[in-house]
Amino acid sequence: MIYDALIIGGGPAGLAAALTLGRACRRVLLCDAGTPRNAAATHIHNVVTRDGTPPAEFRRIGRAQLAPYQTVEVRDTRVEAVSGARDGFAVKTATGTVKARRIVLATGMVDAIESIAIPGFAEAWGHSIYQCPFCHGWEVRGRRWGFLALDAQGIEHGFPAMLRSWSDDVVVMTRSAFDLPAEQTAQLTRAGVRVEPRPIARLAVEKQRLTHVEFTDGERLACEVLYAHPPQRQVGVVAALGLDLDPLGYVKVDPMTRQTSTPGIYAAGDLTTRAQGAIFAAATGSHAAAMVVHDLAMAAMHAAADAQGR
Ligand SMILES: Cc1cc2nc3c(=O)[nH]c(=O)nc-3n(C[C@H](O)[C@H](O)[C@H](O)COP(=O)(O)OP(=O)(O)OC[C@H]3O[C@@H](n4cnc5c(N)ncnc54)[C@H](O)[C@@H]3O)c2cc1C
Incomplete structure (x- = not known):
C-alpha cells in the first residue's frame, strides 16, 4: 500500500492539508509527534471563528472534522526519516516504515x-512573554510592555514602534548586547518608545506572570508583558532533508505550488516563513495540499499518455 500523501505534523498547517487532501478523495496519512509550538499558550487568538480556543481544543476539532473522510488516517507518531524520491518516498516512523508518493512538511x-x-x-x-501582539496583545492592552531585542535587526523592522498600538508604555531592552545606532534610538523616541540598555540580571515572575525586570545594577523596572523572538530552528527530520533554505533558515517553496527544492516534497506553515500564525499556517497547508492533488493528477495523465504512446 502506498499513500498518495504523507503529512508530517498535525498543527494548523497539517490538519488543513489533511482536510483538503481528504476532500479530494486522496489516501493520506498524517503523522503527528504532539509537540505544538504554542504548547505554552492557554488560548489561540486572532483566528476567525476560533478566537479564544485552547490549542488542544483547536486540534481536537481539526481531527474530528477529518473523521468523515475515510481515506484520511491520523497517527500519533514521530517521523524519524524520509528517504526515496517523488512517487516512492519511504517514511520511517516510530512505529514502522510507510510509503508515500508525495510528502507535505508541516512540522512547524x-x-x-x-x-x-x-x-x-x-x-x-507563553504566559506573559509572547512572540506576537496580534496573538496575545488585546487581553493585556494598556499595561507596561517591554520588547527584548536580541539584535538591532528586530528593532530596524519597526516591531517596537508597532507595539504602541496596544500600549502607551513600551520599553525596548537591549541588555548592552549590541549598540543601537543613534538614529534608531531617535526614531524610537519619536515613536514614543523608551530604550533601556542596561544588562538584565533576571525577570521577576510570580506564577508564570512577569512583574519586574531586574537589572544587574539591582534596579527594578515594572514590566507585565514582554515580547521576544527567540532564535528558531527546523526540526531534525526537515534539517536532514537538505532542502534549500532562505537566509533566515526557513524552507524555500515555490510560491505557486509550495513545492520545496526536492520534487515531491511540499511544505506549509511556520517552517516556511517568519510570518507565523495559526491561520496563515492553515491557509498554506490547504494550498500545498491542493497543489499535491494537482500534481498527482498531472502525473497520472502523463503516465497514461506515455502508456498509450508505447
Ligand atoms: C507561545 C505561543 C503562542 C502563540 N499564540 C498564537 C495565537 O494566539 N494565534 C496564532 O495565530 N498563532 C499563535 N502562535 C503561533 C502559532 O502557534 C503557529 O504559527 C502555528 O502553530 C503554526 O502551525 P504549524 O502547523 O506550522 O506548526 P505547529 O502548530 O507547531 O505544528 C507542528 C506539528 O508538527 C509536529 N512535528 C514536528 N516534527 C515532527 C516529526 N518529526 N514527526 C511528526 N510530527 C512532527 C509537532 O509535534 C507539531 O504538532 C503562537 C506561538 C507561540 C510560540
Whole structure:
C-alpha cells in the first residue's frame, strides 16, 4: 500500500492539508509527534471563528472534522526519516516504515527558548512573554510592555514602534548586547518608545506572570508583558532533508505550488516563513495540499499518455 500523501505534523498547517487532501478523495496519512509550538499558550487568538480556543481544543476539532473522510488516517507518531524520491518516498516512523508518493512538511519550527539565558524567561514564556501582539496583545492592552531585542535587526523592522498600538508604555531592552545606532534610538523616541540598555540580571515572575525586570545594577523596572523572538530552528527530520533554505533558515517553496527544492516534497506553515500564525499556517497547508492533488493528477495523465504512446 502506498499513500498518495504523507503529512508530517498535525498543527494548523497539517490538519488543513489533511482536510483538503481528504476532500479530494486522496489516501493520506498524517503523522503527528504532539509537540505544538504554542504548547505554552492557554488560548489561540486572532483566528476567525476560533478566537479564544485552547490549542488542544483547536486540534481536537481539526481531527474530528477529518473523521468523515475515510481515506484520511491520523497517527500519533514521530517521523524519524524520509528517504526515496517523488512517487516512492519511504517514511520511517516510530512505529514502522510507510510509503508515500508525495510528502507535505508541516512540522512547524522549534523556538530555542533555552538560548535566552535570563532567569525567569522560560517560566513566563507563553504566559506573559509572547512572540506576537496580534496573538496575545488585546487581553493585556494598556499595561507596561517591554520588547527584548536580541539584535538591532528586530528593532530596524519597526516591531517596537508597532507595539504602541496596544500600549502607551513600551520599553525596548537591549541588555548592552549590541549598540543601537543613534538614529534608531531617535526614531524610537519619536515613536514614543523608551530604550533601556542596561544588562538584565533576571525577570521577576510570580506564577508564570512577569512583574519586574531586574537589572544587574539591582534596579527594578515594572514590566507585565514582554515580547521576544527567540532564535528558531527546523526540526531534525526537515534539517536532514537538505532542502534549500532562505537566509533566515526557513524552507524555500515555490510560491505557486509550495513545492520545496526536492520534487515531491511540499511544505506549509511556520517552517516556511517568519510570518507565523495559526491561520496563515492553515491557509498554506490547504494550498500545498491542493497543489499535491494537482500534481498527482498531472502525473497520472502523463503516465497514461506515455502508456498509450508505447
Ligand atoms: C507561545 C505561543 C503562542 C502563540 N499564540 C498564537 C495565537 O494566539 N494565534 C496564532 O495565530 N498563532 C499563535 N502562535 C503561533 C502559532 O502557534 C503557529 O504559527 C502555528 O502553530 C503554526 O502551525 P504549524 O502547523 O506550522 O506548526 P505547529 O502548530 O507547531 O505544528 C507542528 C506539528 O508538527 C509536529 N512535528 C514536528 N516534527 C515532527 C516529526 N518529526 N514527526 C511528526 N510530527 C512532527 C509537532 O509535534 C507539531 O504538532 C503562537 C506561538 C507561540 C510560540
